[in-house]
Amino acid sequence: MSAPPAYLELVCPAGTPTALRAAVDAGADTVYCGFRNETNARNYPGLNFDADELEDGIAYAHAHGCKVLVAVNTFPRAGNLKLWHEAVDIAADLGADAAILADIGVLDYATRKHPGLRRHLSVQAAASNPASIAFYRDNFGIKRLVLPRILDVGEIAALIRQIGVEAEVFAFGNLGTMVEGRCYLSSYITGLSPSCDGTCAPASHVAYREEGDRLVSCLDGVTINSFGKHEAAAYPTPCKGRYVARGETSYLFEEPFGLNVMAILPQLKAAGVTALKIEGRQRSRAYVAEVVGKFRRTLDALARGEQPLEAESGLSAIMEGGRETFGAYKKGWR
Amino acid sequence: MKGKAGKRGAKPPQRREKSRLTLGPLLFHWPVEKRRDFYFRIADEADIDEVYLGEVVCSKREPFFEPYLSKTADRLRAAGKKVVYSTFALVTTPREIEIVRAKNAREALIEVNDMAAVQVLDGKPFVIGPLINVFNEGALDFLARKGAVRLVALPELSAASIGILAKAAKARGVEIEVPVFGRQTLSVSMRCYHARSLGLHKDNCRFVCERDPDGLPVGTLDGQDLLTVNGVQTMSHGYLALLNDLAALRKMGVGAFRLSPQDTDMVRVAEIYRAALDGKDDPGALLDELREQLPSTPFINGYMRGGRGLDWTE
Numbered sequence: 001m002s003a004p005p006a007y008l009e010l011v012c013p014a015g016t017p018t019a020l021r022a023a024v025d026a027g028a029d030t031v032y033c034g035f036r037n038e039t040n041a042r043n044y045p046g047l048n049f050d051a052d053e054l055e056d057g058i059a060y061a062h063a064h065g066c067k068v069l070v071a072v073n074t075f076p077r078a079g080n081l082k083l084w085h086e087a088v089d090i091a092a093d094l095g096a097d098a099a100i101l102a103d104i105g106v107l108d109y110a111t112r113k114h115p116g117l118r119r120h121l122s123v124q125a126a127a128s129n130p131a132s133i134a135f136y137r138d139n140f141g142i143k144r145l146v147l148p149r150i151l152d153v154g155e156i157a158a159l160i161r162q163i164g165v166e167a168e169v170f171a172f173g174n175l176g177t178m179v180e181g182r183c184y185l186s187s188y189i190t191g192l193s194p195s196c197d198g199t200c201a202p203a204s205h206v207a208y209r210e211e212g213d214r215l216v217s218c219l220d221g222v223t224i225n226s227f228g229k230h231e232a233a234a235y236p237t238p239c240k241g242r243y244v245a246r247g248e249t250s251y252l253f254e255e256p257f258g259l260n261v262m263a264i265l266p267q268l269k270a271a272g273v274t275a276l277k278i279e280g281r282q283r284s285r286a287y288v289a290e291v292v293g294k295f296r297r298t299l300d301a302l303a304r305g306e307q308p309l310e311a312e313s314g315l316s317a318i319m320e321g322g323r324e325t326f327g328a329y330k331k332g333w334r
Numbered sequence: 335m336k337g338k339a340g341k342r343g344a345k346p347p348q349r350r351e352k353s354r355l356t357l358g359p360l361l362f363h364w365p366v367e368k369r370r371d372f373y374f375r376i377a378d379e380a381d382i383d384e385v386y387l388g389e390v391v392c393s394k395r396e397p398f399f400e401p402y403l404s405k406t407a408d409r410l411r412a413a414g415k416k417v418v419y420s421t422f423a424l425v426t427t428p429r430e431i432e433i434v435r436a437k438n439a440r441e442a443l444i445e446v447n448d449m450a451a452v453q454v455l456d457g458k459p460f461v462i463g464p465l466i467n468v469f470n471e472g473a474l475d476f477l478a479r480k481g482a483v484r485l486v487a488l489p490e491l492s493a494a495s496i497g498i499l500a501k502a503a504k505a506r507g508v509e510i511e512v513p514v515f516g517r518q519t520l521s522v523s524m525r526c527y528h529a530r531s532l533g534l535h536k537d538n539c540r541f542v543c544e545r546d547p548d549g550l551p552v553g554t555l556d557g558q559d560l561l562t563v564n565g566v567q568t569m570s571h572g573y574l575a576l577l578n579d580l581a582a583l584r585k586m587g588v589g590a591f592r593l594s595p596q597d598t599d600m601v602r603v604a605e606i607y608r609a610a611l612d613g614k615d616d617p618g619a620l621l622d623e624l625r626e627q628l629p630s631t632p633f634i635n636g637y638m639r640g641g642r643g644l645d646w647t648e
Contacts (some may be wrong), residue, residue, distance in 0.1 A: 015629020019397040032452070048466070054407075069421075075467055075470065075473075076469060076470045076472070076493075077469055077470060078469065078470045078471055078491075078495040078496075078498035078499050079470070079494075079495075079498040080470070081471070083470050102467075103467070103470070103472070103477060104467075104468070104470070104473040104476050104477065105470050105473040105474075105475065106472065106560075108473075108475075109472060110474045113376070125449075125467075127449060128424065128425070128426050129426050129427075129430070129431060129448070129450050130431070130450075131425070131426045131431050131434075131449075131450035131451075131454055132448055132449040132450040132453060134453050135449045135450070135452055135453040138448070138453075139476075142403055150424075150523070150524035151426065151524075155426065167495075171555075177523055177525060178521035178522065178523045179424060179521070179522050179523060180466070181467060182423075182465065182521060182522055183520070183521040184489055184490050184520045184521060184643060185520050185521055185561075185568065186519075187574070187637075187642070187643055188518075188520050188570060188636075188642065188643035188644050189642060189644060190642060191636070191641045191642040193490055193639075195467065195490065196469060196471065196490070212393055216555075220642065222554060222558065222560065222644075223554040223556045223558065224554070225555070239521070241358060242554070242555055243552045243553065243554060243560070243561070244552070244553045244554070244555065244557075245531050245550055245551065245552045245553070245563065245613065246532075246550070246598045247502055247532060248532075249555065249620075250530075252527055252531060252552060252563070253523075253527060253568070254525075254532065262442060282429075288501070298425070298523060305466055320362075323601040327523075328524060328587050332524060332531075332535060332537075332648050333524075334524055334536035334537060
């Protein structure tokens with residue numbers, strides 16, 4: 001049984017029913033998951049839930065005092081609204097604690113059809129200023145906003161003071177450098193859209209090939225990176241590739257680092273943040289258990305007024321690229 | 335909106351059902367003089383019905399052209415062109431919201447590119463810019479109720495989606511505008527890649543984006559031209575060139591076609607597109623003319639065909 005959130009609510013990824021149990025057992029306050037189709041932004045083979053699995057998952061989580069959020073956070077293509085509406089209906093009928101939504105049409109539907117279902121605004125909606133957030137709050141009654149990963153801690157604090165809704169921030173995992181919900185790089189290269197299909201750089205379009213002593217990574221035939229023997233081969237996400245500009249080769253957009261805010265939790269708390277989001281619905285049960293466990297112990301220590309153990313911050317080994325960053329939370333990232 | 339084509343069956347485009355040609359906001363950071371001269375020439379020479387003015391990409395660039403903005407708008411209006419004011423693609427600071435608010439108070443019609451603009455519009459009619467996520471009729475319906483009078487198609491939309499949206503838009507009295515020329519926006523960020531490419535940050539950028547009036551070319555490690563960086567924005571390498579699609583889009587009910595300014599003779603580009611819309615010449619022949627003008631730039635139309643954005647299908 002996890003304790004009620006005393007410091008910051010820990011929101012954890014449940015890519016599969018197994019990962020959901022792992023996250024709950026490791027001390028998640030809340031888990032988030034999605035259906036096995038393009039209605040959520042992690043639409044990858046072998047992941048996600050059908051309605052029965054979600055029902056079981058909600059029962060397990062609720063029995064352990066843990067909340068369940070259902071992500072219906074992609075954008076339906078024209079003429080194809082039904083699947084998204086059904087996803088919202090199922091989430092409401094099964095007693096999900098909230099739905100995480102992005103599309104204005106889906107938000108409108110949920111607001112009218114299921115006024116009792118709590119609505120969170122997905123990071124995919126890219127609401128990053130008080131006026132934009134007020135639009136979603138006033139029109140769709142959103143209770144919480146998942147903040148785009150583009151503001152520094154000072155800006156987050158200033159924003160939270162003005163918006164009148166809870167703020168959830170990304171705490172750990174994959175770090176996109178473009179504004180989410182407004183990036184077409186992957187569909188430009190593969191034809192599949194992160195916004196509508198829920199897949200960024202899908203594995204089905206990824207290939208690695210050896211060229212001499214180098215390993216080249218490709219996305220649908222487009223070279224994204226090349227690695228020497230001493231380098232770990234990062235996944236070929238288009239915004240984290242090596243490119244050539246002005247005759248120079250570099251990680252022009254972002255290096256393949258993972259985000260980790262473990263060291264700035266007190267600052268986020270002081271900024272007025274309500275919840276921390278662990279990214280990684282595509283990750284293994286073991287990964288989820290380890291990351292959630294470390295964050296749980298750290299948050300509990302902070303809640304008791306103790307300094308968290310140094311060892312708990314050591315998550316680099318399971319981090320993408322094996323290296324960590326504070327991303328946009330620290331000034332100078334821009 | 336006057337001048338919308340009525341439904342007249344599958345006839346080839348006729349002169350009297352004149353489609354409107356628009357010039358999208360200039361997305362690159364051109365020096366003030368170049369920018370001013372560009373718009374004056376558009377006013378005097380280009381067969382364009384409507385011009386979008388205003389900075390979209392980066393609020394740091396905004397003050398440069400601000401003193402010339404109203405004079406430029408007057409000159410365009412005097413030449414018989416309508417003027418729409420575009421607003422920022424990414425709003426984060428109070429100053430940026432204030433600029434949007436001021437523009438809204440001052441100008442007749444605003445193009446919104448961040449939902450902040452809709453919130454401060456206060457019921458006034460507006461254009462939904464191509465950086466707002468309207469993928470479907472549900473979102474369009476809601477924004478029409480909020481006062482949207484026109485939807486500019488976002489880069490990823492296919493002809494199939496545009497057809498469905500056009501039908502829904504007609505029922506709501508909303509016009510559809512489709513970008514048909516120029517680099518496509520692929521992402522926006524808080525990080526400035528132009529600055530980063532020279533070891534600088536957004537906060538001390540020295541406006542290095544001014545060095546690349548058509549954007550900074552970005553290639554893959556094996557030499558494929560792939561992307562273009564324009565400050566905080568990432569764009570396609572190829573230019574969208576939808577001359578072959580104009581007739582079909584018109585048939586769907588698309589009323590306006592947008593040319594996105596590039597560092598080439600835009601008056602000539604407008605002539606070519608106007609000729610295509612008027613049915614004066616075969617789209618294939620006009621495409622060849624466009625190629626002659628832009629010999630080193632590949633064309634793309636993949637999204638419109640429902641595929642990979644970077645592809646070109648004749």
